[in-house]
Amino acid sequence: MRPFSYARVADVADAITAVAGDQTSAFLAGGTTKIDMLRIGTEWSQRLVDINDLPLTLIEDLPDGGLRIGALARMSDVAMAPAVIGRYAMISRALLLGASAQLRNMATMGGNLMQRVRCGYFRDAHSPCDKREPGSGCAAIPGVNRGHAVLGTSEHCIATHPSDVAVALVALDAVVRVEGPGGTREIPIDDFFLLPGETPHLEHPLEHGELITAIDVPAVPIARRSTYLKVRDRESYEFALTSAAAAMRVEDGTVAEVRLALGGVATKPWRAREAERLLTGARADGDAFVRAARAEMSAAVPRSMNAFKIELAQRTMVRALETAMTLGEER
Incomplete structure (x- = not known):
């Protein structure tokens, strides 16, 4: 693992400022994906900004009968929340089936949406991968592709999206709330995940420094x-x-x-x-x-x-x- 610096923040605005002003900085939440990427060398950040102290862990009722889930709420807490179990059974079940108990206790809801694909070629720094290195090709197409996607693919990427709870959230028309240097915006979750097309390295419509703050699930x-x-x-x-x-x-x-x-x-x-x-x-x-x-x-x-x-x-x-x-x- 290459060396990096570390900072811890307790305010959303400070976190955004710390990352937005430096293209080599990145947010660190549960770390269950980010640390893996650093260890195997498929990602590198010169500085990690730890956001675990931000007040983004609440699960709150919305006026329309929906639910707002804080981006830093742990998967295990959301899965067992009475409001989730009672009103959105598919979310609770997807979370419980989505990872081991140890990972669920660390992984955050926002981090789950941002997790990287499990394609072996993406995670092998020596294999061609348009997602990791645009223009290098997709080794999975002629290679070992048993676990890869059959829908939404392109000639540049066939990696399968790994999240379970995102499937439930898409079915429910959830909305991802983000905050960044340009202010706050809301992104319908189906638009939050981009098809690979000719730019598989672009997975989300987020600008550098934008932070997921919550996921709103409407009343269904x-x-x-x-x-x-x-x-x-x-x-x-x-x-x-x-x-x-x-x-x-x-x-x-x-x-x-x-x-x-x-x-x-x-x-x-x-x-x-x-x-x-x-x-x-x-x-x-x-x-x-x-x-x-x-x-x-x-x-x-x-x-x-x-x-x-x-x-x-x-x-x-x-x-x-x-x-x-x-x-x-x-x-």
């Missing part, structure tokens, strides 16, 4: 009885091969409202909008779920080793929708 009544299903190679701590966050309201046997998002199969948390469109107003049954799942995955682009993800994602969606329908009937 059907999220009270929602689910998050994660399929992985082993049941212990592992990243998703496929996952789905789902919530559904059924009236007289017809889908009146549905929320569905996918993980493990795309370069960003993937809102299944085509499946939602086909399901809304359709008969709530297995045939409709299968048709919607197939339509959602029709745009998938498989590589040499990950074609299995297409059918697995379809099955994951159907099972998550069946579970969500059952939960909805328990109202």
Whole structure:
């Protein structure tokens, strides 16, 4: 690991000033991703600005019935918060399935959204990677790509987005609040994650020095009885091969409202909008779920080793929708 300097701040404005004024500085929160990157040499910051003393840990009710989650709230605290368990079951479940207990106790909500991909070529400083070194190529496309994305890819990057809770937040239309030298702004979470296109090194629409301060989750009544299903190679701590966050309201046997998002199969948390469109107003049954799942995955682009993800994602969606329908009937 290359040497770096360290500073600790207790005020949001001071933190922003400290990082914004120096292109080689970066924020340090839980450190569960940042320290890894420093150790393996795929990232380097001349100075780390520790923000753990900032007052950004609260979980607060919003006037519209939604919830504001502080960016420095720990994953474990959010997962077990009564307001989250009671009103946004898919968030709690995604957090509990998203990491080991030790990591959940350290990792922050803001840091989770900013975590880097687990692509082995990105994390190997000697392999070509357009995300790490623009213009060098993507070693995963002709290489070992079993765990890589089939949706939202480009010829420059097929790395899968690793977050679980981001999938649930995308399904719920959460909003990311950020503060920086230019003031405060709100970014819809689906816009917070950028597709790789020709610029895979740009993952978020953040300027240097902008800091996530909170995540606002709007009131979504059907999220009270929602689910998050994660399929992985082993049941212990592992990243998703496929996952789905789902919530559904059924009236007289017809889908009146549905929320569905996918993980493990795309370069960003993937809102299944085509499946939602086909399901809304359709008969709530297995045939409709299968048709919607197939339509959602029709745009998938498989590589040499990950074609299995297409059918697995379809099955994951159907099972998550069946579970969500059952939960909805328990109202």
